[in-house]
Amino acid sequence: MDIKRLASDASVPSLCEAAQGKFRLGAAINSWHLNPDSPEYAVIRRQFNVFTLENQSKPEPIHPEEDRWVFEPVDRFAAFGEETGALLRGHTLVWHSQCPAWFFRDGENEASPELLLRRMKEHITTVVSRYRGKIRTWDVVNEVLRDEGGMRQSDWYKITGKDYIKEAFRTAHEADPDARLIINDYNLESSDAKADTMAELVRELLTENIPVHGIGLQMHLGPDTDMDRLKANVRKLASIRDIAPDFRLEVTELDLSCYRWNDTAEDIVWDDETTSRFTERYTELFRFYLELADEGILDTVVFWGLHDGVSWLNGFPRRHKNYPLLIGRGLEPKPAFYEVIRILEESTKNFK
Numbered sequence: 075m076d077i078k079r080l081a082s083d084a085s086v087p088s089l090c091e092a093a094q095g096k097f098r099l100g101a102a103i104n105s106w107h108l109n110p111d112s113p114e115y116a117v118i119r120r121q122f123n124v125f126t127l128e129n130q131s132k133p134e135p136i137h138p139e140e141d142r143w144v145f146e147p148v149d150r151f152a153a154f155g156e157e158t159g160a161l162l163r164g165h166t167l168v169w170h171s172q173c174p175a176w177f178f179r180d181g182e183n184e185a186s187p188e189l190l191l192r193r194m195k196e197h198i199t200t201v202v203s204r205y206r207g208k209i210r211t212w213d214v215v216n217e218v219l220r221d222e223g224g225m226r227q228s229d230w231y232k233i234t235g236k237d238y239i240k241e242a243f244r245t246a247h248e249a250d251p252d253a254r255l256i257i258n259d260y261n262l263e264s265s266d267a268k269a270d271t272m273a274e275l276v277r278e279l280l281t282e283n284i285p286v287h288g289i290g291l292q293m294h295l296g297p298d299t300d301m302d303r304l305k306a307n308v309r310k311l312a313s314i315r316d317i318a319p320d321f322r323l324e325v326t327e328l329d330l331s332c333y334r335w336n337d338t339a340e341d342i343v344w345d346d347e348t349t350s351r352f353t354e355r356y357t358e359l360f361r362f363y364l365e366l367a368d369e370g371i372l373d374t375v376v377f378w379g380l381h382d383g384v385s386w387l388n389g390f391p392r393r394h395k396n397y398p399l400l401i402g403r404g405l406e407p408k409p410a411f412y413e414v415i416r417i418l419e420e421s422t423k424n425f426k
Contacts, residue, residue, distance in 0.1 A: 080405045081381075082116035089400070089411070090123040092418035093375075096367040098161060100124030100376040102327065105147035107380060108154050114380060117405055119158065126163040126213075126326065126376050127151045128386075133166075133173040137197055140176050145204065152208040163326075163376065164209040166216035166258065167198050168242045170228035178229045187234045194238060195245045202249035211374075213258040213290055213326065214246050215239050219275075223267030239275075240284050247285040258290030258326055262307060264299060269307040273314060280318050289314075290326035294378070294387075297351065298334050301358055308362075312371045323371055325363065327378035329398035330355055331387050341394045353410040356400065360414050364421045381405055 079086050093099045100122045107114045118125070129135060130147035137143055148164075155162040177193055178185050185193070202212065218239060220226050230238045239257075246255050257276065262269050272289060279286050289311050295304075308323065315321045330352065332342045342348060366372035379385040383403040387396035400411040 078404065078406055080113065080117070081401045081407050081411070082113060082120050082405065084120075086120070086407055087412075087415045087419075089121045089415065089418070092415045092422060095422045096364055096418070097373045097375055098124040100126065100161075100163075100374070101380045102126045102128040102165075102376060102378045103380055104128050105130055105150045107384075108150060113405055117380060117401065121401070122160075124161040124163065124374060124376060125151075125155070126165045128165070128378070129172075131164050131166075131201070131209075132169060133177070133197065135172070136201065138174055140193070143200070148201075148205065152205050155208055161211070162205075162209045164201070164205065164212040165326075166213040167201065167246060168194060168214065168230065168238065169216040170226060170230060171217070178233065185233065187237065190230070190233050191238065191241055194242060198242060198245045199249045202246050202253065206250040207252070209253070211254040211256060211324075212246055212250075214242050214255045214286075216258045217260065218257070219259055219268050219271050221261060221265060221268065223265065223271045225271075225275075236275075240279065240282065243279070243284045243286055254287045254322075255285055256288045256290040256324060256326070257286055258292065260292040260294055260327070262289070262291050262311065263293060263295075263304040264307070266303070266307065269310050273311055276311075276314055277317065280314070280321075287320070288322040288324055290324050292327035292378075293325050294327060294329055294331070295355075295359075296331040296334055297355075299355075301355075301362075305362060308366070312366070312369075315371070322373055323366065324374040324376070325372065326374075326376050328359075328375060329378045329385060329387060330359075331398050332396055333394070342397070344397060349409055352397075352408075353413050356410045357413050357417060360417055364417070 090099045103125050109115055180189055218226055225231050243255055262272055276286055363372055363375055377399055379399055381401040382397050382399050385396055385398050387398050400408055402408055
């Protein structure tokens with residue numbers, strides 16, 4: 075009888091162990107994945123060593139009303155980090171989405187810049203101080219740029235201009251001077267204009283001594299991702315190190331959709347050809363990540379989800395199932411998993 079091996083099995087190699095000496099390798103999880111008796115928890119413990127709380131530390135879940143906080147899920151996440159020694163990432167302190175409307179209102183009127191910034195500072199100080207020394211990296215601001223480049227015209231920006239970005243980083247640094255502080259965004263690898271804007275913005279912030287320690291590249295990729303453009307734009311962002319030698323890039327939300335954006339085709343057929351293309355793309359990505367790691371540019375790679383069954387890409391933006399991660403719905407490692415392990419072990423054998 076053929077017994078399917080799970081990613082938690084001792085006989086299955088570990089992604090984070092294979093990457094040891096190059097970069098930390100992790101996944102986005104939620105507090106309900108932290109039941110020690112669950113199969114998912116066993117995968118978490120075996121395969122990854124850095125974790126992002128996917129939804130529960132965003133402004134709306136943790137601070138739904140001005141005088142109400144919901145700390146329990148994040149407390150559980152922090153306790154998990156202390157118990158296991160895993161590195162934890164907080165996501166996210168400031169975002170235009172999943173942020174309660176009360177931040178931007180003053181009764182019937184729009185909040186003034188002063189009121190909005192005060193509320194933001196109180197939020198950041200409360201959250202970061204509570205988890206000081208426990209959550210070691212924060213996505214401080216998330217998705218502040220337009221897809222076509224330039225600043226996103228969010229309520230944050232319309233009311234305060236760029237001041238909210240600067241004050242968010244200053245406040246987070248004051249609350250935990252040892253935390254790594256990240257500016258996070260999507261499509262930086264695929265949009266030249268967006269990468270240019272990010273590079274210009276971060277250089278401006280660093281020139282003003284704003285404590286930005288790295289750029290988070292979400293890297294929600296697809297079958298039509300231009301790999302040459304991806305590499306060129308990542309290199310463009312990495313060039314910020316010429317004014318800040320300790321500056322780093324992180325891959326923060328990695329997945330590889332099986333569908334093009336807004337693809338209306340029928341469900342994909344997961345055949346040998348599909349498997350081969352998927353494996354080849356992940357292999358090329360990880361070879362590039364290793365190249366960046368060897369140059370001291372990249373030290374963290376986080377998948378956006380633990381396995382296919384919990385990926386945000388299921389049903390969004392399309393109604394079909396998706397298969398974007400290295401671990402399948404049944405917690406089984408895919409062929410791409412083993413190929414990534416192989417190239418990681420080849421590269422890290424001198425570190426073992």
